[in-house]
Amino acid sequence: MKKILIVDDSKVIRMVARKIVQELDFETLEAADGQQALDACRDEMPDAVLLDWNMPVMSGIEYLKELRLLPGGETPVVLFCTTENDIEHIHEAMAAGANEYIMKPFDSEIIQAKFSQVGLI
């Protein structure tokens, strides 16, 4: 079973995302900010990361840049999932090593479509 790390400071968003990805047969891990996510990745590298942008302590983009420098940090498929829906943010995320970009609000169909596009399902 593939492992996905859900990184979002909103408990509700994490719960919604968790329910959707569990339906897609993923084992879930959760983090409430970039620093927690980084610690989790140092402990165990997930197969994929669903990543919010704006979070306290460490933002999603800062986390992504740090992640890609970790040993094995190039392997997780990272999908941003954020309300930062302008093209500049999208470019910045892709340049930092994101694999896909989901613009909130999302639903299960969008998650499924994006997971399929990046080969997770």
Added chain:
Amino acid sequence: MTPEDVTLFSQIVKKRSGLVVSPEKAYLLESRLLPVSRKHGLEGLEGLAAAVRVNPPEAILEDITDAMTTNETFFFRDIGPFDRFRDDVLPPILDSRAASKHLRIWCAAASTGQEPYSLAIILMEMASRLAGWRVEIIGTDISNEALNKAKEGLYSQFEVQRGLPIQTLIKNFTQEDGSWRISQNIRSMISYRKFNLLDDFSSLGRFDIVFCRNVLIYFERDDKAQILNRIRKQMPKDGRLFLGGAETVVGITDMFQGTPQLRGVYSPV
């Protein structure tokens, strides 16, 4: 809504488009026709039914047909047919037309444009191979409303996210107030026309590739056969027809046959 009203609206749609509103789809009548009733200042579905029973105005009949024939679509829907188009169908057709450098593609149920734009995006990515070619994509649909949206090429965030990888999105679209507009380069590759699949196809000319996906399922068997046979007449021997995943030519016409290894792709017999 009374059973008589259901029959009345279904008959209007069938007569004008050939599309069958099956009993299990009758629930759609209510949600789709209430806006039509409101638009024409009528009192609910009863008012709409009364208005079309005697000397129905053409505009109301057209709106009813429009409302009932607009079907869900999204970019690169089902993905497989688009992979087969790019990797298997297109190369031999391009080879055989190397002298004329002319390719014509018909999206017979273009709806709001996502399918023809998906094909255009694929062709745009092959720009170097197609340098000097005249490529025409004709998108037709019976619904004015759908075609207007297709021509406009403006899609919501929800619509673009359902089929487009982010790189494809940012390469081919620009952002406009939270919506996404497909680039003029892509838009200019497609000409849209209102067209009824029950009408004569000869005015459309000949096509090398026809996409007629997820529309025949709504027709009765005889109309399906007629449509397929008339598509065949517009197509050279090496042309290719794409049908939807739930559609087939088997038992309907012997003018097409399945193409080995290419699911959903049919060759003229």
